[in-house]
Amino acid sequence: MxxxxxxxxxxxxxxxxxxxxxxxxxxxxxxxxxxxxxxxxMARRISQGAGLLVVAWVFLALPSTIVARTWGAVIVVATYLLTRQIAIKLIMEFLPK
Ligand SMILES: [Zn+2]
Structure with missing residues (x-):
């Protein structure tokens, strides 16, 4: 059967x-x-917005040394990638049919 x-x-x-x-x-x-x-x-737009906010934070809050700028760039890229992955998962889960 x-x-x-x-x-x-x-x-x-x-x-x-x-x-x-x-x-x-x-x-x-x-x-x-x-x-x-x-x-x-949709996730690309969301992560670009999050990345821009982090770029603003890096330029406004971190000192302008080469080490701080380098770590700031790493943080911006990591924020973009993580936000994108999380947003894709959430949107795939909650996007209406
Ligand atoms: Zn189908």
């Missing part, structure tokens, strides 16, 4: 296309790619 989850075709949550091997409540490959593309675009 075939299992219900493995062999049956389940509709995509968003576009209702029946895809074999898809679990209930999941997106098809096309919808998942579109959703990830939207999340990446």
């Amino acid at each position: 075939p299992s219900l989850a493995g062999s049956s075709e389940v509709p995509c949550v968003r576009c209702s296309t029946r895809v074999p091997g898809l679990a209930w409540g999941e997106y098809c490959v096309t919808c998942l790619a579109e959703r990830r593309r939207r999340a990446t675009r």
Whole structure:
């Protein structure tokens, strides 16, 4: 007897296309790619804003020595990358269908 989850075709949550091997409540490959593309675009804007805030903080609060500027640049890049990854995860989770 075939299992219900493995062999049956389940509709995509968003576009209702029946895809074999898809679990209930999941997106098809096309919808998942579109959703990830939207999340990446939104996350890029959010992380650019966070990066600009950190750049302002580096120029206003840190001393203007080469060591401080170097660490400031590292902090800006780290803030951009971390904010982007966190934003992508959150947007993928909470973006409406
Ligand atoms: Zn779909």
